[in-house]
Amino acid sequence: MASPRRGEGVRWTFSTAICVLLVVSALGDVRQFSEFYFANEPQDMTVERDIPAMFNCMAVGDPKPTIEWKKDGTFLNLFGEMRRSILNNGSLRFSNVIHNKNEKPDEGLYQCVASVDSLGTIVSRMARLQVASLSRFEREPQATSVHMEENLRLECRIQGSPTPDIRWLKDGQDIEHDLFEGITILPSGALEIAYVQYTDAGRYKCVAVNAARERESAEAEVSVLPALEQVKEPELIVLPEDMTVLEGQTVVLECVVNAMPEADVIWSFGGQDIDTGTDSVDRSGSRHTIIGVSNLRIESARESDSGMYRCTGENDHGSVTASAQLIVNVPPKFMTTPSNTYAHERSDIEFECDVYAKPAPQIAWIKNGDTVIPSDYFQIQNGQNLRILGLVRSDEGMYQCVATNEYGSIQSSAQLIIVDPDVPLPTMHYSLTTPTPTAAAETPTPNPVPSGPRDVVAVTVSTRFVALSWRMPAETHGEIVACSVYFKQEGSNRERVVNTTRYNLEEVDVRDLQPSTSYVFRVVAYNANGPGESSDPIYVQTQPEVHVPGPATSLQAVSVSPVAITISWQPPTQRNGVILNYKLYYVEMAAGPLNEGSVDVSGLSHTLSGLKKYTEYSFRVVAYNQHGPGMSTEEVIVRTLSDIPSQPPTNATLEPQSSTSILVKWNPPPRDSHNGIINSYKIRYKKSGARRGRVVETGGNMRQYLLNGLEKGSQYSIRISAQTVNGSGPPTEWHVAETPENDLDESKVPQQPSSLHVRPLTHSIVVSWTPPLDTQIMIRGYIIGYGKGFPDEYRVVVDGKTRYFTIENLEAASLYVIKVRAYNQLGEGIPIYENTYTRPKTTPEPTTPMMPPVGVKAEVKSPQAAKVTWADTTLTRNRITDNRYYTVRWMSLFPASKYFYANATSLEYIVTDLKPYTRYEFAVKVTKGRQESDYSMTVNNRTYEDKPKSPPRDLTVVGIEGNPGGVNLNWQPPAKSNGPITGYIIFYTTDPLLNDADWVFDPIMEGDKLTYTVKQLTPNTKYYFKIQARNSMGISPISPIMEYQTPPGGKSYNSKDPGKPDPNPGGPGRSTNSPSNQQSGGFTLTDTMLWIIIACVVTVTVTIIFIIVTFILCRRRNGDNNKNKNKKRGQYKGRDNNKRKGPGHKDVKPPDLWIHHEQKRISTEPPESLELETFNALNY
Structure with missing residues (x-):
């Protein structure tokens, strides 16, 4: 038993080692990312002409990158050139910069291009080379007079690159402004002198100097007048101007006020006063300081500094306010940069690129130095990220995201490496843990995979998606765990894949396809052992789509004034033809989409005026081509700029609170007149008879203010105005209140109100009362108590001036007890009571529906x-x-x-x-x-027909190639046909001043015919055409006249009858140019008719002579030959008939004469008769 287990262990160890070696070998075949980037990029520079200059550029890569340069998007060819050269470190050097009136070869935008054969190509940011220049003065000092101790300001404004230095001269001597307090030269170049003295009189001029040249302004004489003795209300001599600066720059907003006595100048931003103080930036950390008389300097401007700044100057006799908008723009900054990426063929990837800038940047993607053009497979998502679909091997390389606005250009690059399908991506993690040994064979055999799915069909075919369905493989060899649908355009090698584990569904949608395009689809099923065989491919043609434009791009809306917004955009990426125009839709956000308006725009921007102040509007744009409207853009929402309130506060009241105080109350102006956020209220008050008044301000959320420190027994005039960041609105009328001689008694509580009245309604009671009889006791307000059965269930407090109040939300038919009492600081007075029943509910009529008519x-x-x-x-x-x-x-x-x-x-x-x-x-x-x-x-x-109310539209005249005497007329039916069109009349002539009856006309019987060919016109002649339509009720108005000049060549035709040749083409008697031949009314003896008359007279005369001769000869013949004589006479008649039909009469064409006769008859009648006769003929 031990020996087999040892054998299994050996086999498992061997298999594991083989797997590890295979994985390591596979990973070793994957190329690694290489460092390839710019260590130094060119920067914008301004240089003097005829001196050396250099753009720096250094790229890091292995092997060492090759450096080239582009100017204005085109590669520089520096072969054999001595003046410009590329140094070993990649920098571009100019031995001297050329710039003159006739030749400016060096100014422009430059880019450094670095290439490594094994990696690809990258391009640097764009840098501008500008030659130093100094323009003429935009503003120069002007002669002026100023009073002693007032402020003097002299203008000096000039543009230059680099920014010129400004110095001032007085009577030919430099002004040392650093040595004299009160003299300031501002960044704009203006000279400011505070508290002018007699010694400041003289002749002033400014001098501007930069690297390009030096310029002197005209001199201005300054006269100093004696100091003012009378009072002078504040007057703005310098108003702040709207400014746009770059983030980090220092900006100065100028504002100077003259007044007597001197006015205090306060700067505010966002409704809050700016604390400028007198400390320096180092001591206080504040970025806001005052320079000169009262100019606001902002150090290192930030984007958050953008907004409306208000300058207010005031003294005891008045105030003035002016505002200016500051816009702080931001150069492009990367929030997210693209990353190096591994990917398999046929997969989809997305490079991320998030850039912030103000104004919004233009983002472009570059692959190996070439701009990526959006297509079906290269898509720019949300104007930023680059998405590549169905990767192929040729997609490898260096990709760059380049962001540009008017304040700068940045770029970031990433490398894409395509990995073989059988090689795992390096970012994947592999498990090399020891598995449980199995009784596998010594030589592992491949596990079976599924056969190809069957009966793949396209269930639904649309313009941009296809729904596929298929049957399970005949041999699954286990459970099917997933399916992959591969598809590509027919003839392309770029195949994409859609993976799904929803194999049991009947349909799978493949989206993001292109209309009218043939695609190849195949399906692969997966089991636990891997992908199986592919199904047979199927070919599917997507449906065609109306080729309307896509949405416009880069839609932006910017408020340019309180009543105007400028909207701009770029053309659609998919135009599908020529963009004819755009339609701009707009709507006030509060009004809702049903109130959307629109305006047609032919360009790429439009300023919409007449808008409401400080109101949000939504904008969208739709492009139109020859097929109609395209897709709408996403909406952008912009608020118009704020302005001063257009109406004063409402319901202003004055209540003397004591012998030395008056309580001022008010309500805000009507909501639609705020024109911004009301951040404060200005209360101006003065004692009657006094020359000077005082001003106090309170917060924008306040509705009352107590004026203290007043004189006893005095009358005061008070008015109130609302303020936004833009300034003060119109004030209320003067309201008058008088402080009492003595303070009212508040040592005891008020007496009982002298009367109380109630008026019950169904769910409310109106309560009114009169104050206590003793008017010497102070009353701060009234307390109203009420409830069902007892009066202290609810309680309402109102002020001392209120005399009535409505109690709401009561129950019907209920008894309520009400009491009212006055109070002051000592306490509540004696109440007065009243009780009443609310009215019962009324029973409404039944609302059963009625029978319809x-x-x-x-x-x-x-x-x-x-x-x-x-x-x-x-x-x-x-x-x-x-x-x-x-x-x-x-x-x-x-x-x-x-x-x-x-x-x-x-x-x-x-x-x-x-x-x-x-x-x-x-x-x-x-x-x-x-x-x-x-x-x-x-x-x-259906209503009855009526005659057409509008003429046929879009009449066009088109020449016929190779036929100078013919034209094709095309038109569209009338817009208001008022019934089926049954025919048309074509009018044409060479003299547009003729009456309608004298024009040549051709009737058209078919109402659906929209084209007609006019033939046998005279070449090289200007014709005029117009058209009428008809229906069963009458005739339409005549269309506008269209002109057409026939080309030279071919026959000439009579303008009265274009079907006949002109007997004298181009001559003085030519009917198309002779007024005598174009007159209306009566018969005119034309050349053709004259020849016909002469021919007829000659024919009749010859015939009569012939008959007489024949008669005489016949009389001499024998009576037996009468038959032959008669036969001969018949032959003579036959000859006469032949003679009348001979060549001499061939051109007379009696039918044409009848046509002429008919035209002459018609021309004697008015145009309406012509129309009726013509259309009677049509009806016939």
Whole structure:
């Protein structure tokens, strides 16, 4: 027994060793990730022209990467060039930068490209090379006058790269602003002088210097006037401006106020005053300081600093406020970078890339130096992650996520390695624990796997998914644990797989397919031993899809003012044709989706104006191509900017609380006039007769404020205004209150109210009272007690000015006892009582439904009206003797529309304003008091036809290739045909000023015909075309005229009858250009008719002469030869007939003459006669 067990142990040890060696060997075949990255990337630089410059670039890799450079997306060819070269470390060096008016070869965007043959290619961030420049002055100092001890400001603004240094000169001498307190040169270049003195008068100018050049501004004369003695309300001489800065930069918001006496300037942000103090950043840690007179400096700006800043200047005589918006943008930053990835063929992977930036960055994916174009297998998810479907061996390489906005560019790379299908991924963990020895054979044999699944069929085929079904394999060799569905586009080697363990279901959906595409599907079943044989492949063609555009991309909405929002987007990734236009949908969030509006936009942005202030709006965009509207974008929600309140606070009241205090109460402005968050209220008050007033502010959540420290027996005027971060809104009217000479007595409680009245309702009681008779005792308020049977069950406290109150939520038909008493700080006074019963409930009428009307009929009266009649079985003798009324409801069926309603007090109603030749559905219901019936059974009828109300649309004239005398006309039916179209008339001429009756016309009998060919037009001639439609009721208006110039070549034709050749093409008498030939009314002797008349006269004359000669000859003949003579005369007549049909008369064409005659006859009649005659002919 021992020997067999030892043999089994040896076999198991050998098998384990073999397995371990196989796994180790498999893992050893997997390539490892290699280090390949940029250690140094190029940075933006501004350089002077004609001097050296260099972009640094260093890449790490094994073997050493090869470095190339791109400029503006194109590789630089530096072979044989001496001025630009790539150094050994990969840097790009310029021996001198060239930049002049005619040649700027070096400015642009540069990228470093590193390649390793065994790994792939990566590209660096983009860096801009800019040549130093200095523009002309945007603002220069202007001559000005200023009073003593006021503030002076002189402008100097200029753009340059790099940013120029600004210095100021006074009377030709540099101003040493660092040595004199009160003189400041701001970052914008402006010069500020506080508390101006007479010595500050003079001539000022600024000088701007950078690496490019130096510029001097014009001089400005500054005059200093004597100091002001009279009072001057605050006045803003410099308003803060909206600014956009980059995170980390220092920003200065400028605001200067002049006033007498001097105004205090306060900066606030987000409704809170900014504590600027006087300490430096090092001492206080604050990033907010005041520079110059009253300018706010923010060190190292953060994104959280974005918002509205308010500058308020005030003194005892008034205040002024101005606001500016600061936007702090952020360059791109990686939140998540793509990671190196192993994957098997036919699997799906996703590279993650999460980037934050403001404004939002544009993210692009690059594979081995080439931009990844989104396709069926390379998909960019949510504008960030890259998803690759159905991996193939050629997908290996280096992938980079590149994020860019106007403030910077960053990149991060990852490597993809494809592993053989039979090799486990290196990230998997393998168990090498010792298994229990088994009695296996010495040479292991492969375990059986399933045969191929049978009868694989496509149960459902849609545009983007296919539902497959199959039968179990004939030989399962155990339990089937899973199935894999492999699929690929026909002719492609990129196969994808969908795994499912739901093999027992009849259908499995394969999604994310493309419309109108042929796919190959096969199924593999798995048992415990592994994958089995593949089923026979099946070929499936997905359904076609209407090629409408996909959703627009990069939808953004930015508030540009309190009443306007700018919305921008990029074209759809899948356009499926030419994008014709976009439709922008918008809706106020509070209004709901039913109030959504829209506007057509031809470009990629639109500014929507006239919006409500500080209101949230939702936006979405739909692209249109020739097939119609595409998919909508996701909604974006943006709030318009805030503004000052547009209305004052409401219900302002004043209550003297003592001889030295007044209680001010108010309610906020109407909600739709807040225009932002009300963060404070400003209360301005002044004593009557006083020149100066005072201002106090209270929090935005306050509804009352106690003014203390007032004078006894004095009258005060008080008004209140609400404030947002943007400033103060309009104030209330002045309210007046008077403090008493002496304080009211509060040493004893108030007396009993002098009266109490109650008015009961079903579920409420209105209580009113009058104050105690002794008015010298202070009353702080009233206490109302009430309850069923006793008055202290509930308690309500109101203020001392209230004289009535409504008690709600009471029980009906119940006895309530009510008491009211006044109180002050000493306590509660003597109450007054009253009791009453609430009213009983009223029993409503029964709401049993009524019988609906019957026998509803709809009799059409005209194209726009129908008479609806019905019967009411609940009436006696069909007479209405009560207050019942009937509601008639109707709607059009094709196309379906919303319901329309009308009330009637009789058993009939004439419905008007209907559309001609439209089928309508009618129904009626009856209402009596609170009772109403259901709607009756519907009846439908079609209104009569009416003549078309609009002309045919989209008339186009297209030439016929190879036929200069012919054109094809195409059109669309009228928009308002008002019945079936039975025919059209084509009008054309060479003179558009002619009456309609003088145009050549061609009738068309078929109403469904939308194209027509006009032939035998004169080449190289401008023709004018228009068209009319008709139905059985009449004729439509005429369409707009379309012009067409026939090409040169071919025959000329008469403009009066294009079917005839023009006898003098191109000559002075050409009918298409001669006004005499285009006149209307009466017959005009044309050249053709003249020749016909001459031919007729000659023929008649010759015939008469011939007859006379014949007659004379016949008289001389013998009577016996009369028969022969008669026969000869018959022959002569035959000759005469032949002569009349000879070549000399071939071109006369009597039928054409009749056509001319008919046209001349018609041309004498008015256009309406022409239309009637033409369409009588059509009816015939």
